Amino acid sequence: MGTESRHDRQSTxxxxxxxxxxxxxxxKRFLDGDEAGFVALMRRYKDPITxxxxxxxxxxxxxxxxxxxxxxxxxxxxxxxxxxxxxxxWLYTIAxxxxxxxxxxxxxxxxxxxxxxxGRPGDDETSWxxxxxxxxxxxxxxxxxxxxxxxxxxxxxxxxxxxxxxxxDVQQLSYEEIADITKTELGTVKSRINRGRxxxxxxxxxxxxxxxxxxDKR
Amino acid sequence: xxxxxxPVSAPDDFEDGVRLKLVLSRISPVVxxxxxxxxxxxxxxxxxxxxxxxxxxxxxxLVTMAGLGIAVLVYLSLPTSIxxxxxxxxxxxxxxxxxxxxxxxxxxxxxxxxxxxKRKPRLHGVAGY
Numbered sequence: 001m002g003t004e005s006r007h008d009r010q011s012t013x014x015x016x017x018x019x020x021x022x023x024x025x026x027x028k029r030f031l032d033g034d035e036a037g038f039v040a041l042m043r044r045y046k047d048p049i050t051x052x053x054x055x056x057x058x059x060x061x062x063x064x065x066x067x068x069x070x071x072x073x074x075x076x077x078x079x080x081x082x083x084x085x086x087x088x089x090w091l092y093t094i095a096x097x098x099x100x101x102x103x104x105x106x107x108x109x110x111x112x113x114x115x116x117x118x119g120r121p122g123d124d125e126t127s128w129x130x131x132x133x134x135x136x137x138x139x140x141x142x143x144x145x146x147x148x149x150x151x152x153x154x155x156x157x158x159x160x161x162x163x164x165x166x167x168x169d170v171q172q173l174s175y176e177e178i179a180d181i182t183k184t185e186l187g188t189v190k191s192r193i194n195r196g197r198x199x200x201x202x203x204x205x206x207x208x209x210x211x212x213x214x215x216d217k218r
Numbered sequence: 219x220x221x222x223x224x225p226v227s228a229p230d231d232f233e234d235g236v237r238l239k240l241v242l243s244r245i246s247p248v249v250x251x252x253x254x255x256x257x258x259x260x261x262x263x264x265x266x267x268x269x270x271x272x273x274x275x276x277x278x279x280l281v282t283m284a285g286l287g288i289a290v291l292v293y294l295s296l297p298t299s300i301x302x303x304x305x306x307x308x309x310x311x312x313x314x315x316x317x318x319x320x321x322x323x324x325x326x327x328x329x330x331x332x333x334x335x336k337r338k339p340r341l342h343g344v345a346g347y
Contacts (some may be wrong), residue, residue: 042258046250054248064251071258147245169242201234208237211244 015040023087031079038078042071045088048171049095055166056099057106058132058155060141066102070095085180092173092181096163103159104128131156146207153203161196168193 018040029037053063073094135155137148167178179186
């Protein structure tokens with residue numbers, strides 16, 4: 001029992017020591033053969049990555065799959081990180097690409113028949129970027145009414161815009177980071193975020209009236 | 219005399235922007251499940267991708283494709299013409315071959331004639347259309 005508590009204390013102190021290290025330091029430790037570095041990175045980013053994937057995909061189980069696969073990729077391909085961007089940006093890039101692939105796969109699997117602007121079945125690139133207006137909120141995740149309404153509205157935003165709005169307004173990332181993650185020009189990022197927000201504003205109008213009731217103008 | 223700097227006003231949708239940010243800040247952050255780390259580490263120990271994301275239907279397809287590939291390779295490795303067939307180091311000369319006399323048919327024996335099998339009469343009418 002005494003040995004166990006000593007071991008627990010050692011683990012706690014190691015975890016505290018890891019917390020003080022930067023992402024890049026932890027990655028270096030992992031690449032040098034210390035798996036504790038990998039575990040510390042996973043503990044640091046598992047919630048933000050799951051949150052991002054859920055807000056983008058709207059399905060908790062798929063979001064967890066994507067987040068887990070993100071860390072599997074980190075484990076296998078961590079040595080390909082060259083340090084030209086922040087580690088978190090690199091990790092979000094993996095998660096964003098996996099999320100987009102998952103969304104495409106989900107639509108193909110469920111036989112979502114999407115039409116392009118000319119009424120023909122769209123190709124892979126145009127058909128995936130259509131908002132999901134039939135989305136039903138996951139009540140086990142979004143328990144309160146506001147979260148459900150916001151998630152439903154998010155799913156009705158075009159996926160390309162939704163990705164950027166989630167990265168900016170939910171994950172609180174900078175425009176520059178989003179440009180790096182999505183491999184998009186800064187100006188395009190800003191305009192897509194504005195368009196996404198405009199779509200969201202229209203969808204949340206009723207919720208605004210409920211949350212912020214209009215004041216009497218006397 | 220200095221020109222006054224023109225005041226910068228907020229855009230028309232400023233208030234909507236604030237409302238959106240307030241609403242988005244009220245959604246509860248989603249967290250990973252308790253078994254998250256265990257699942258990832260387990261998948262890594264097994265040497266495959268995360269167990270939950272592995273498409274199960276892929277395995278039989280890959281096995282079938284590998285089987286077909288091996289079958290094609292075996293087929294292609296078979297000789298397709300007499301030239302490709304394995305040869306003996308020194309084929310025996312034809313004139314040195316000894317043919318037993320018993321195999322030579324006597325010249326005065328008539329060759330048996332082959333009899334063609336009788337053709338079945340074609341059916342006519344209802345049964346034969």
